Amino acid sequence: MDVLEVLAEPARRRIVDALLTREASVSDLVSALGMSQPAISKHLRVLREAGVVTARAQAQQRIYRLEPGPFRELDAWLSPYRKLWNLHLDALEEHLRQGEEP
Amino acid sequence: MDVLEVLAEPARRRIVDALLTREASVSDLVSALGMSQPAISKHLRVLREAGVVTARAQAQQRIYRLEPGPFRELDAWLSPYRKLWNLHLDALEEHLRQGEEP
């Protein structure tokens, strides 16, 4: 899953977090995150190519917004692992104690 | 969130995926993933320090098992973003109901 690698980067998670409440221009994010503008733009490019964000032009500004798709993908990837915290508490320990898995 | 960075690595995701169905020893994973044993051990170390897996000793073997905690964390981190695909559907619905095209 590519989304995981994209969101692994801390700066990118801060951007995504900032975009959660409202969409923002590049300079908004620059002043919000205290990073250089090229750095922000590069991260936005990565996020854009992964489909995490989309941009629309408004005057000379580019307004970036979150897209739900990749987060749904991540949710879907996580899905099989949810059985872990159902299984874990009661069943697994007894299961191991009886040892019935060849 | 540290878990994201740990699970961003493809080889580590393959390990985690292999451990989803059943626990496994190091050599099991070596033959399953076709990587060198030291490489597997290093990934397991990273996963262990992140709390994604735990190991128990059985003879000379170390049996590795998934732990639910980090996956719950990931699920919790993802939670605020779930509103995205609710908002998306709401906006779409209203947009369809108004049926406007400039």
Add this chain to the structure above:
DNA sequence: CGGTTATATACCTGTCAAGGCATGTTACGG
């Protein structure tokens, strides 16, 4: 004990990506 199996660690190397600076690009404003 000595040898063997199973895993961990040390060390080295190549790769890749993040971040800074400088510069290109594009759309407005006068």
Add this chain to the structure above:
DNA sequence: CCGTAACATGCCTTGACAGGTATATAACCG
């Protein structure tokens, strides 16, 4: 047009990290 504002891109350096080989450690077997 020309200058400027808002972003994007190119180039460069540096640091982290993955993977391999060689070696240490630990438990088991004879």
